[in-house]
Amino acid sequence: MKxxxxxxxxxxxxIRSGSLKPGDRLPSxxxxxxxxxxxxxxxxxxxxxxxxxxxxxxRNRSGYYxxxxxxxxxxxxxxxxxxxxxxxxDVSALxxxxxxxxxxxxxxxxxxxxxSPELFPFDKIARSLARAMRHMNPWQTVQDLSxxxxxxxxxxxxxxxxxxxxxxxxQIVVTNGAMEALNLCLDVVTQPGxxxxxxxxxxxxxxxxxxxxxxxxxxVQTHPRTGVDLASLESVLDRHPVKACWFMxxxxxxxxxxxxxxxxxxxxxxxxxxGIPLIEDDVYGELYHGTRRPRPAKGWDTEGWVLHCSSFSxxxxxxxxxxxxSGGRFAxxxxxxxxxxxxxxxxPSQLALQEFxxxxxxxxxxxxxxxxxxxxxxxALRVIESHFPVGTRVTRPAGGYFLWVELxxxxxxxxxxxxxxxxxxxxxxxxxFSCDQRYRHHLRINHGHPGDRRxxxxxxxxxxxAGRLVASRPTPASAQV
Amino acid sequence: MKxxxxxxxxxxxxIRSGSLKPGDRLPSxxxxxxxxxxxxxxxxxxxxxxxxxxxxxxRNRSGYYxxxxxxxxxxxxxxxxxxxxxxxxDVSALxxxxxxxxxxxxxxxxxxxxxSPELFPFDKIARSLARAMRHMNPWQTVQDLSxxxxxxxxxxxxxxxxxxxxxxxxQIVVTNGAMEALNLCLDVVTQPGxxxxxxxxxxxxxxxxxxxxxxxxxxVQTHPRTGVDLASLESVLDRHPVKACWFMxxxxxxxxxxxxxxxxxxxxxxxxxxGIPLIEDDVYGELYHGTRRPRPAKGWDTEGWVLHCSSFSxxxxxxxxxxxxSGGRFAxxxxxxxxxxxxxxxxPSQLALQEFxxxxxxxxxxxxxxxxxxxxxxxALRVIESHFPVGTRVTRPAGGYFLWVELxxxxxxxxxxxxxxxxxxxxxxxxxFSCDQRYRHHLRINHGHPGDRRxxxxxxxxxxxAGRLVASRPTPASAQV
Numbered sequence: 001m002k003x004x005x006x007x008x009x010x011x012x013x014x015i016r017s018g019s020l021k022p023g024d025r026l027p028s029x030x031x032x033x034x035x036x037x038x039x040x041x042x043x044x045x046x047x048x049x050x051x052x053x054x055x056x057x058x059r060n061r062s063g064y065y066x067x068x069x070x071x072x073x074x075x076x077x078x079x080x081x082x083x084x085x086x087x088x089x090d091v092s093a094l095x096x097x098x099x100x101x102x103x104x105x106x107x108x109x110x111x112x113x114x115x116s117p118e119l120f121p122f123d124k125i126a127r128s129l130a131r132a133m134r135h136m137n138p139w140q141t142v143q144d145l146s147x148x149x150x151x152x153x154x155x156x157x158x159x160x161x162x163x164x165x166x167x168x169x170x171q172i173v174v175t176n177g178a179m180e181a182l183n184l185c186l187d188v189v190t191q192p193g194x195x196x197x198x199x200x201x202x203x204x205x206x207x208x209x210x211x212x213x214x215x216x217x218x219x220v221q222t223h224p225r226t227g228v229d230l231a232s233l234e235s236v237l238d239r240h241p242v243k244a245c246w247f248m249x250x251x252x253x254x255x256x257x258x259x260x261x262x263x264x265x266x267x268x269x270x271x272x273x274x275g276i277p278l279i280e281d282d283v284y285g286e287l288y289h290g291t292r293r294p295r296p297a298k299g300w301d302t303e304g305w306v307l308h309c310s311s312f313s314x315x316x317x318x319x320x321x322x323x324x325x326s327g328g329r330f331a332x333x334x335x336x337x338x339x340x341x342x343x344x345x346x347x348p349s350q351l352a353l354q355e356f357x358x359x360x361x362x363x364x365x366x367x368x369x370x371x372x373x374x375x376x377x378x379x380a381l382r383v384i385e386s387h388f389p390v391g392t393r394v395t396r397p398a399g400g401y402f403l404w405v406e407l408x409x410x411x412x413x414x415x416x417x418x419x420x421x422x423x424x425x426x427x428x429x430x431x432x433f434s435c436d437q438r439y440r441h442h443l444r445i446n447h448g449h450p451g452d453r454r455x456x457x458x459x460x461x462x463x464x465x466a467g468r469l470v471a472s473r474p475t476p477a478s479a480q481v
Numbered sequence: 482m483k484x485x486x487x488x489x490x491x492x493x494x495x496i497r498s499g500s501l502k503p504g505d506r507l508p509s510x511x512x513x514x515x516x517x518x519x520x521x522x523x524x525x526x527x528x529x530x531x532x533x534x535x536x537x538x539x540r541n542r543s544g545y546y547x548x549x550x551x552x553x554x555x556x557x558x559x560x561x562x563x564x565x566x567x568x569x570x571d572v573s574a575l576x577x578x579x580x581x582x583x584x585x586x587x588x589x590x591x592x593x594x595x596x597s598p599e600l601f602p603f604d605k606i607a608r609s610l611a612r613a614m615r616h617m618n619p620w621q622t623v624q625d626l627s628x629x630x631x632x633x634x635x636x637x638x639x640x641x642x643x644x645x646x647x648x649x650x651x652q653i654v655v656t657n658g659a660m661e662a663l664n665l666c667l668d669v670v671t672q673p674g675x676x677x678x679x680x681x682x683x684x685x686x687x688x689x690x691x692x693x694x695x696x697x698x699x700x701v702q703t704h705p706r707t708g709v710d711l712a713s714l715e716s717v718l719d720r721h722p723v724k725a726c727w728f729m730x731x732x733x734x735x736x737x738x739x740x741x742x743x744x745x746x747x748x749x750x751x752x753x754x755x756g757i758p759l760i761e762d763d764v765y766g767e768l769y770h771g772t773r774r775p776r777p778a779k780g781w782d783t784e785g786w787v788l789h790c791s792s793f794s795x796x797x798x799x800x801x802x803x804x805x806x807s808g809g810r811f812a813x814x815x816x817x818x819x820x821x822x823x824x825x826x827x828x829p830s831q832l833a834l835q836e837f838x839x840x841x842x843x844x845x846x847x848x849x850x851x852x853x854x855x856x857x858x859x860x861a862l863r864v865i866e867s868h869f870p871v872g873t874r875v876t877r878p879a880g881g882y883f884l885w886v887e888l889x890x891x892x893x894x895x896x897x898x899x900x901x902x903x904x905x906x907x908x909x910x911x912x913x914f915s916c917d918q919r920y921r922h923h924l925r926i927n928h929g930h931p932g933d934r935r936x937x938x939x940x941x942x943x944x945x946x947a948g949r950l951v952a953s954r955p956t957p958a959s960a961q962v
Contacts, residue, residue, distance in 0.1 A: 096817055105620060117619035126614040129829060133607040138598035139586060141800030176657050176802075180823040187693070192673050208821040212668070319622030319828035321657075336577055340689040342661040346827035347800035348610060 115448030148174025256397025304328030387463030401448030563700030596929030629655025737878025785809030882929030
C-alpha cells in the first residue's frame, strides 16, 4: 500500500469508527505534513482519495471536512430480532428463481452473489496452469486425491502463517470451493434432526445447506456492524441443544458485519468451553477495505473446535473451484468424507493455484481488487443516500462487496424484485436470508461490478421503484386500521 | 478396429460365451479365408492375437485349438449368496486403510481402484486445456455453474446418441467425477433410514456412500458373469420397502460382470413398473474388450427412472474430475442439489474436455486403452492359472480392469493382504466388498497397469503366499472337528 493510501485508509477508519464525525474538519495539509513527515502531495492524494469515496469534501479555502452523509446520511439498520424457536429450513424455490435470473448475462447483477469475473487475473492464472500442466506427473492424479496436493496445502498454511495463525498442512483439506468445504463440515459435525445456530439474516447458501442436511436452525441476534451478539448466543446455547454454529464472523453475507477481535475471541472461548464446533465461513476475509486482514475466529482456536472454510473463488480464481477447510480436530474425518463423496479436487485447478501462489503476485492483485470494491461501495452509498426513499437504512461494511439495505416497511422487496427484473435489473430480496422469509423490506446489493456502467443507473432505478412503492402503499400500520 | 482384431474378438466372444469350448479346433485359415473373404494374413494375425491372449494354441500341423485353460482351467466363482435382511453399513475404517496403502507410490498397485495414469493422453488434454483457456470468457465462471457448460453437455449427449440413446443436454448435470454424481443421486432419491438394493459383492465406494447417507442396504444375488439376478431382485422388492437400486450393470466392480441386454431391459421394466429409481454406475462402460460398448440400462429407460452416472476419469482424464449424471425425471433436482452442495465443476476441467471431445481423438485413445487392458487381463489370467493354489476361481470380465478371485476357503484375504503389503504388494481383500466383511477368501485384482514390470512377479508372489496360507491352515471344516 502506498503512503497516501495508508493515510487515506487510516482517516477512513477514524470516520467509520466515529472518532471523526460528519462536519469535523480534517487536519490541514500543512499540519499533517509537519506532524507525520509526509510530503504535501502525499497528503493531498490521500484527501483526494477520501473525497472520491464521498467521505470528505473540500470547502472553499477552509480545508477538508467529513461529509454529512459519510456515515449518518443514511442510518445503519437495527440489530436483528431472532426467532426464539428452532426452525425447519425450506428456502430453495425462491433462491433458485433468483439465482437463475442472476445468471442471465444481460441482467444488471445487483442481486448476484459473485463479484464481476472481470476483476480477476485469468490470463496470469492460465499461464500458471499451463506451466503446472507441463510439469504434471501423471501419478499426481492418485497422490493428490483428498486431502489434496501437499504443496498447495503448504501454500495455504503459509498464508495462515502470514496472519499469525499456525495451521499445519496436515489439517487442511482442499475442496471443490468453499461450498463443498462448508457442506462437508456440516455433515461431519451434525446429524439430521440436530440444531445448528446461525446468524440472522443469514446467507441463503447456508440455509440451503442446513435444509439439505435436514438440521434445524436457531437464530442468534446479529448486529449489522459487529455481527453475532455473544449474550444472545449464550442464551441460545442455554436453551437449545446446539450441535454446531455456522457463522461468518468477517464481512458476513448479507450484512457485511465483522465481529470485533474481542468478540471473536469470546466466541471461540465460549464454544470451546462447551465443546461446540464452529463452522467459520470466511470467504470474504481477503476483501477488506482497511489496512489489514481481519483475523478469523480460527486465530483464537487453541483446541481445534473451529472448522475454518475459505476459497480462492472470491479472491483470485472464480470457476477454478479451489477451496479448503482447516479442520482442527475434525481434519481427518473431513478428508475422509471428501474422499467418499467426491474423491478429489480437480488437479489442474489445484496445480494452477499452487503454481500461482508461489509467485507472490497474489497480493498485488488483491490490493487492486480491494481498491476497486471499496470505491464502488462509496459510489453505491452515494446513490442510495441520494436516490432511495426517506427512511432507508444501509450498512457500510469494512470489506466485501455487499450492502444490506433496509427500505421503509411499506416496500415489499419481492415486488421490487419483480418490477426491477422487468427493467433488466436483478436484486436479492431480503426474503432469501431467513428460514421464514422475514426481511421483507430488505435488499442485498452487490457492488462488486465496478466496470459495469449500468451499475449506477440501475441502482438509481431501484431507488425510484422503491420510492413509488412507498407512495402507492399504505403503511402496514394504517393498513391495519 | 482392424479386420484381424474384429475376427479375433468375434472368436474370443464365442469362447467366452461357451459356443467354442476348450479343446475345440478353430476353423482352418483356408476355411475362414474362403468363407469370410478375408486374406490369409488377416486370419493368421487374428489367431496370433488369440494365442497371445492364451485363448488358443497352435498344435503341430493340425491347426489352432481353444486352450484347456481358456475358460475352464480356473473355474468361475459361484453366484453370490445375499443376506436376506437389510443391513446398516459401516465399512470405512478398513477401506481407508487399504486406500491409503494403495496411494503409496512404491506399492505394486494390484489393490488399486484406478488404472495406471500412464495410460492416458495427458499431454494432448493439456493442449486442449491451454487452447480452451485462451478462449475462456470470464463470464463463463457464472454461466457454467451447475448444471455445467452447455457445450460439454452437448458433447456428452452426442456420445449417448452414438450409442443410440436419446439424452438431451438439459437432462445432464456435470459433476465433480462420477463419485459426486452417484452421491447426488443417492441424496435426491433417498432419505436417511431408507432401504437401497445393491449387488453383492458391491463396490466399497457404493457402501461408503450408503453409510454416509445413513441408508440401509439389502443385497441382491449377483452372478459373476451376468450380474444382478432378476428373480432375486423381484423377491427383494417384494419383501423390502426399497427406495432405490444402486447397480453397476456393466463391468461391475469388483466382479466385472455385465448384465445381458435382455436382463438390463427386464431390470428397467421392473423398476419402472414399481416406480423405483435405478442409480446406474457406468464408469467402466467404455473399457469393453469386445467389439462394441455394452448398452447401459439407461438405453431402455422410457420413463426417466434411470439416473445414469459416468465420468471421464477412467476413460480419458483422471484427475480432471469431470463426471456427469443423466438424471431423467430427477435432472432438475440433481442440478439444484449440485448447485447447493458444490456450486460448479471446475471450469478449466470442463473446458478442456469440451475442447478435446470436439476433436475426434477420444475414440483413437480408447481403442489403444482397451487393447492394453485386454492384453493385461490375459497375462493376469495366465499367472493366476499357473501360480495360484488349486481350487482358485476367477472371473473373466469382458471389460474393465478388475479380476475377482475366489481363493480356497482356508485363505484369509486380510492375512494375505498383510503379508503382501510387507513385500510391497497392495491388494484389495474381499472383506471390503460387503457390509459384513464376507468374501473373506476373495481378492479384487487390478490389471490396469500394463506398463508395470512388477505386475507379473507381484501376482505370482500373491499366488505363492496364498498357497502357503492354504498349506499352513486347517480347512474350516477340519478346524471344527
